[in-house]
Amino acid sequence: MKDFRRLTVWHKSHSLVLRIYRATGAFPREEMYGLTSQLRRACSSIPANLAEGCGRNGNAELARFCSIAMGSASELEYHLLLAKDLGLICPAVFVDLNERTVEVKRMLAALQNKVAADR
Numbered sequence: 001m002k003d004f005r006r007l008t009v010w011h012k013s014h015s016l017v018l019r020i021y022r023a024t025g026a027f028p029r030e031e032m033y034g035l036t037s038q039l040r041r042a043c044s045s046i047p048a049n050l051a052e053g054c055g056r057n058g059n060a061e062l063a064r065f066c067s068i069a070m071g072s073a074s075e076l077e078y079h080l081l082l083a084k085d086l087g088l089i090c091p092a093v094f095v096d097l098n099e100r101t102v103e104v105k106r107m108l109a110a111l112q113n114k115v116a117a118d119r
Helices: 008-024 035-055 058-085 091-117
Strands: none
Touching (some): 008 035, 008 058, 008 091, 035 058, 058 091
């Protein structure tokens, strides 16, 4: 069992979750069960899956949960683009959140490679 709090990618993804929650707090009420929920669930899934993978047995399980986290990060990328295109977030906020998402994806890929090499 590994401590997920020691992973830099977990800290970055947790910080991203906090930023997404702040950004979506200003969304219209009618989006509460739509895009607001989708963005929040996709982004919170990233650090949650890292935590779960660290709590499982062995690197194979961690690699599987890293893969799930990567899928959630890709989903987040799309939902951010949709929010921007709908005018729910301004272009500057989109750029910031998208860059952070891409950084997390790069870090997830690196962690997946490291875990695979350690098997």
